[in-house]
Amino acid sequence: MAVSANRLELLQIADAVAHEKSIDRNIVITAMEDAIAKAARSRYGAETEVRAEIDSKSGELRLSRHLLVVEAVENTSNQITLDDARKRHPAAQVGDTIADTLPPLEYGRIAAQSAKQVIVQKVREAERDRQFLEYKDRIGDIINGIVKRVEYGNVVVDLGRGEAMVRRDEMLPRETMRNGDRLRAYIYDVRREPRGPQIFLSRAHPQFMAKLFAQEVPEIYDGIVEVKAVARDPGSRAKIAVISRDSSVDPVGACVGMRGSRVQAVVNELQGEKIDIIPWSQDIATFVVNALAPAEVAKVVLDEDRERIEVVVPDAQLSLAIGRRGQNVRLASQLTGWDIDILTEQEESERRQAEFQKRTKIFMEALDVDEVVGQLLASEGFASVEELAMIDEKEIASVEGFDEETATELQNRARDYLGKLEAELDTKRIELGVDDALRDVPGVTTVRLVTFGENEIKTVEDLAGCATDDLVGWSERKDGENIKHAGFLEDISREEAEAMIMQARVKAGWITEADLAQPAAETIETTA
Numbered sequence: 393m394a395v396s397a398n399r400l401e402l403l404q405i406a407d408a409v410a411h412e413k414s415i416d417r418n419i420v421i422t423a424m425e426d427a428i429a430k431a432a433r434s435r436y437g438a439e440t441e442v443r444a445e446i447d448s449k450s451g452e453l454r455l456s457r458h459l460l461v462v463e464a465v466e467n468t469s470n471q472i473t474l475d476d477a478r479k480r481h482p483a484a485q486v487g488d489t490i491a492d493t494l495p496p497l498e499y500g501r502i503a504a505q506s507a508k509q510v511i512v513q514k515v516r517e518a519e520r521d522r523q524f525l526e527y528k529d530r531i532g533d534i535i536n537g538i539v540k541r542v543e544y545g546n547v548v549v550d551l552g553r554g555e556a557m558v559r560r561d562e563m564l565p566r567e568t569m570r571n572g573d574r575l576r577a578y579i580y581d582v583r584r585e586p587r588g589p590q591i592f593l594s595r596a597h598p599q600f601m602a603k604l605f606a607q608e609v610p611e612i613y614d615g616i617v618e619v620k621a622v623a624r625d626p627g628s629r630a631k632i633a634v635i636s637r638d639s640s641v642d643p644v645g646a647c648v649g650m651r652g653s654r655v656q657a658v659v660n661e662l663q664g665e666k667i668d669i670i671p672w673s674q675d676i677a678t679f680v681v682n683a684l685a686p687a688e689v690a691k692v693v694l695d696e697d698r699e700r701i702e703v704v705v706p707d708a709q710l711s712l713a714i715g716r717r718g719q720n721v722r723l724a725s726q727l728t729g730w731d732i733d734i735l736t737e738q739e740e741s742e743r744r745q746a747e748f749q750k751r752t753k754i755f756m757e758a759l760d761v762d763e764v765v766g767q768l769l770a771s772e773g774f775a776s777v778e779e780l781a782m783i784d785e786k787e788i789a790s791v792e793g794f795d796e797e798t799a800t801e802l803q804n805r806a807r808d809y810l811g812k813l814e815a816e817l818d819t820k821r822i823e824l825g826v827d828d829a830l831r832d833v834p835g836v837t838t839v840r841l842v843t844f845g846e847n848e849i850k851t852v853e854d855l856a857g858c859a860t861d862d863l864v865g866w867s868e869r870k871d872g873e874n875i876k877h878a879g880f881l882e883d884i885s886r887e888e889a890e891a892m893i894m895q896a897r898v899k900a901g902w903i904t905e906a907d908l909a910q911p912a913a914e915t916i917e918t919t920a
Contacts, residue, residue, distance in 0.1 A: 460472070631683060680692060
């Protein structure tokens with residue numbers, strides 16, 4: 393059967409549009425069918441259900457009107473009675489749809505223009521869907537493009553099959569782009585928006601540098617060397633932590649390359665950004681020491697509950713450890729995820745001496761002893777009067793210069809002092825109006841009861857309604873730095889605070905002990 397020129401034209405147009413817009417040919421044909429049907433409805437009436445079908449092989453166009461079979465016709469444009477329907481199709485039933493073939497139409501200028509708008513709209517929507525589906529799975533990849541235009545510092549990039557945006561704050565400082573420049577960037581977000589998919593690129597993102605190293609270092613691409621963490625001050629300095637899964641491969645050497653060729657390629661792409669390549673370690677103390685390179689570290693003190701670490705450096709290394717405007721310690725903190733406090737050996741010695749004097753003074757006042765006895769207790773490592781009262785008497789007697797009688801007397805004085813202090817705190821607790829029942833919650837001490845009262849937590853229900861952050865505080869990362877927000881209690885871990893709140897909820901009747909045990913039981917079943 394010969395195909396007419398008009399039929400061939402329809403298929404040729406569909407093929408051309410599909411190829412140009414990189415969309416499925418069937419989507420274009422469907423758009424044409426919708427457009428022709430809309431134009432036909434302008435001839436037969438807007439309420440008429442007209443459908444157009446284009447044969448994808450021959451290009452033949454068929455127009456039909458669809459009528460719903462009903463018992464009583466309310467709208468002759470799209471309904472037909474059962475009797476009339478059975479004249480055409482004897483097996484027709486109420487609820488069926490029958491189709492009448494319509495003759496070909498001659499389309500006027502307005503109908504043709506309307507049909508064109510429908511096709512353009514459908515094709516544009518299909519193109520947007522194609523772009524979104526194509527790029528949403530490429531988040532985390534590096535992509536190349538050509539600068540199309542620069543608008544108020546934001547760079548619009550032509551990706552060939554779509555456009556992307558590099559916002560001004562995602563560019564490297566002092567980096568200028570002109571129309572036609574080639575640009576390499578990291579896809580960090582793809583959003584579906586009414587005006588079409590928005591693809592956001594970044595050259596300042598930490599993972600951009602990690603991906604550049606993966607392109608330059610075969611060992612990273614192959615998975616032998618892994619990038620564990622990245623911290624950047626875009627355009628200025630960066631730190632990258634790497635580890636090798638093969639003991640025969642040096643992770644730092646692999647990233648540096650022969651005569652620094654590999655790292656230099658990354659540095660050139662990042663406009664001269666200085667990069668410190670650091671061996672990653674599971675031991676946080678070792679990792680922090682490595683992260684502070686090139687500064688030398690004398691000693692570290694960990695506070696795991698607060699994820700804080702004190703680093704002691706020689707006096708001459710202080711400025712190197714901190715870096716210009718705090719850059720080195722800030723990047724090390726971002727890399728490790730821990731807050732880092734830098735102290736010189738002299739500052740640490742002075743602080744240690746101050747703590748020693750403070751403990752000596754506490755013992756002198758609490759136990760009513762002279763300075764020599766207070767210093768002896770402080771130098772033996774006793775940190776508080778509570779510890780002295782609870783410890784085995786023999787340990788006190790073993791201190792040089794003490795005997796069993798002295799040890800007994802010191803413990804008695806410590807217990808008397810704590811009893812007096814407890815009575816004073818309990819009086820203050822009553823003055824603050826804190827309920828006695830709150831004392832029965834596991835983990836709640838008299839000191840904490842006073843603290844609760846000062847923060848308007850006066851009943852078991854008040855404590856049950858608290859969040860863990862209310863008690864221990866929380867931290868948020870802002871502008872690359874951890875900002876700490878203090879809680880009511882400073883001497884408690886997050887796990888202890890959470891357990892205390894849950895016990896308060898049990899006591900308040902909000903939950904049961906079985907509810908507390910349920911997650912643990914589920915975990916055991918899952919593990920099994």
